[in-house]
Amino acid sequence: MSHYAMSAEDALALLERLHAHGVDACVGGGWSVDALLGKQTRDHSDLDLWVPAVHLDPLFVAFGEAGVDRIFPWPGDRPWNFVLHDGVGLRVDLHLYEALADGSLHYGSVVDGAAFPAEALAGHGFIAGTAVRCESAEWAVRCHTGYPARDVDRHDVPLLCRKFEIPLPESFEP
Numbered sequence: 001m002s003h004y005a006m007s008a009e010d011a012l013a014l015l016e017r018l019h020a021h022g023v024d025a026c027v028g029g030g031w032s033v034d035a036l037l038g039k040q041t042r043d044h045s046d047l048d049l050w051v052p053a054v055h056l057d058p059l060f061v062a063f064g065e066a067g068v069d070r071i072f073p074w075p076g077d078r079p080w081n082f083v084l085h086d087g088v089g090l091r092v093d094l095h096l097y098e099a100l101a102d103g104s105l106h107y108g109s110v111v112d113g114a115a116f117p118a119e120a121l122a123g124h125g126f127i128a129g130t131a132v133r134c135e136s137a138e139w140a141v142r143c144h145t146g147y148p149a150r151d152v153d154r155h156d157v158p159l160l161c162r163k164f165e166i167p168l169p170e171s172f173e174p
Contacts, residue, residue, distance in 0.1 A: 004091040006031070006044045008128035014047060014066060014092065015132060021062040025133075026050040026121040028095060028143070032134040033156040035125025037163060042155055046083070046091040050121050050135070053080070053096040068092055080108055137164035145169050 011031055018025045027035055029048025034040045051059055063069055068090050072083035085091040097105045104115045120139035125132055135143065137160050144153045149171060161168045 004045045004085065005089055006047045006091065008040055010090055011044075011047045012127055012130050012132075014063070014068070014090070015127075017062045017066055018049075018051075018059060021058040023055045023059045023062060024052055025055075025059075027125075027127070027132050027134040028140075029093065030152060030156060031127060032123065032125070032140050033144075033160055035127050035132050035134040036123060036137050036140060037159055038126050040128070041159060042152065046093050048093045048095065050095045050097060053098050056096065059094075063092070066090070078109070080113075138166060141166055141169065145171060 011027075015025060015027070026049065027047070028050050029046070030042065030044045031047055034042070034044075060069070063084055067086040067088075068084050070085050070087055072085045072091060074083055077083070080096040081094065083091055083093050095107065097107045099118070100106050100115060103118055105118055105121070106113055106115050108114055116139075120136055121133070123134045123136040123139070125134045134140075141157055141160050144157050149157075154172065157172050158168060160166060161172075
């Protein structure tokens, strides 16, 4: 298996390509944490993106042009969450959502999905000095909890909590 590494330059190039195709992408995951912090604090194996499901067609076109056009099967993949890669080093973890009539966003299946506030994806930060839309700090902390913490979570969550004065979740206390 190839080692995947998503540099700031690669992430920004993919975001620019998506923007050129009218895709409203919001940075999630580890790159969202670093965007909120305003600097890269660790290496990233992928770029997590929140994208409206209605933008999937132009997303495929944009990523096809960049060679990020292969599905990377992973346990737990669903139609609203799967990984695309280029077979070399670029990997994008997609999180597709739908806007609901009340202004909230829906993620997941009709049977087992969840609605969340649009403000969750209204954060702003910087990747390598370039402004990007990303998860809000509160949402990023929430997305890094609810499962057994990994080393990257133990790195990311305390940094966000300190900078944004968010109480450290119990599971992250020493």
